[in-house]
Amino acid sequence: MTTPPTLLVTGANGQLGRLVVEHLLDTVKVEPSRIIATTRNPAKLADFAARGVTVRAADFAKPETLAEAFKGADRLLLISTTSVGTRLVEHQAAIDAAVAAGVQHVLYTSIPNPVAPELLIVHDHAKTEDALAASQLPGWTVLRNNWYFENLNHTIPQLLQSGQWFNASGDGRIAYIARSDLARAAATALANGDNGKSALTLGGATAYTVPELAALIGSTLGGEIAAIPVTVPHLEQGMIGAGLPAPVAAVLSSAEIHIANGRLGDVSGDYRALTGAEPQSLESWLVANKAALAKAA
Template sequence: MTDTLLVTGASGQLGRIVINHLLDTFKVPAARIIATTRTPANLADLAARGVDVREADFDDHASLAKAFKGADRVLVISTNELAIQGKRREQQLAAVAAAKQAGVAHLLYTSMPNPEPGSPIVFAPDHYETEQAIKTTGIPYTILRNSWYDENLFMSLPQTLASGHWYTSAGDGRISYSARDDMAAAIAGALASGAKESTTYTLTGPKAYTVAEVAALVTDVTGKPIQVVQLSDDALTEGMKAAGLPEPIARLLVSFDAATRVGGLGMVTDSVEKLSGRKSVSLKQFLETNKAKLGG
């Protein structure tokens, strides 16, 4: 296979790992890889390995079309622009349009589980509308619906361990957490595969957990007890606001719990292991490896 592979957001956490897996796990020659970013200087190490580093800004449509020129398979990593409602959607639709303009042969996109209308998650429409735009282009596609990263737990677990309380509205809903490196390996595998048919994968960890089960794992790893406190969505939102979070961020975080409660994040598939060609890391293994980052 001689396809040229392009990764957007290559200086971000996911994008950089995807490119490293292309190079080191799937042995894709650096000359066949294009890495796009707003800040090319941040990818000097990849450029030194022979990767074609190009400047591209999701807010500059012309730069996207220019950067995508000559790429056969393009991975659009969803942007992290959440502060301004609608901006993320606009950025991603611009990338889809640029791929069409550049004559890309296959388009890959990192989405989220179950983004269809009715999802409680605040940014689900951004993903759903991007998926629909991709399908409308007529370009063969691979949609990769990423579940929640294990690493997301680092945003709240240190505070949870310090207080001994985990406030949630997720009830007995489950989340199939997956390590970012495992998902990146799977995404790299999909990008490097050369597959031409249109497919949608949901990428998850090997098991889904309730909040109580995650708390028990954390206690087992750290020795520190955690009391899970179930609240209503409204009470959890007000508690987060009282703790200093802006209301839009509080509502976004609570929407994750609401989606968990109704089963939107509990699907378990073997897609990560099939695409990556390796066994996934369990959540307990991940917590043990990263015990120092849990704090408390």
């Protein structure tokens, strides 16, 4: 009789990581004893430990500790870290530690079209995908996650207040998807036992241009939002003028080019094929969060 694989989630105290562990327990129905959740501060995962999940300390900035933290795991979800500038080193260390610990399959949270040169943060994802392909891992899966609905939590209140959406995304589309749906996809892929080498594009069932988004948000939440096209330099300077640090404004501006070039508009059937479910629609997410978004505005 084959022993069910032990599943490990890194960054399990993060917003995505927590949802992945919850989906493993409550949606996929994995036995808690088969789950390892790692984080820099295990005390913050006491609720999962109380449910029978093994909780371990793992700090990607201390790569010498990772092989021990990953010990006994058969399948591992490597959630990309937020350490822009150093995270490629962290991801490589995690992949090396997984190999050293005998992990059979690593899943990684990437982005759609990671080879696109215009997005300033794309390099880390592309190189991590390359590192997986070059590793001695028997199997790996790349989860190319589109933009979260939740990315709009800070944007929408400002749009409702000003009635204006300055953008440089042209006719580019974004297949937004709920963070919880991406967590469900990750949990399902982690638990399904596949040992191949593949990449999945995970996004919503509909891709929107900024004018379409503006119209949908306005009609759903009550208000009128005008999508105003501007050049990338004007957008970047406007963000800096509004108080954003120049490096952050540069990344956000590069994302506009990424969108304009069609990098986030792919609508695939990968989410449905993986989970057997339809992703939540943006309309239903807006309705569910209407009160909070309107209050924030």
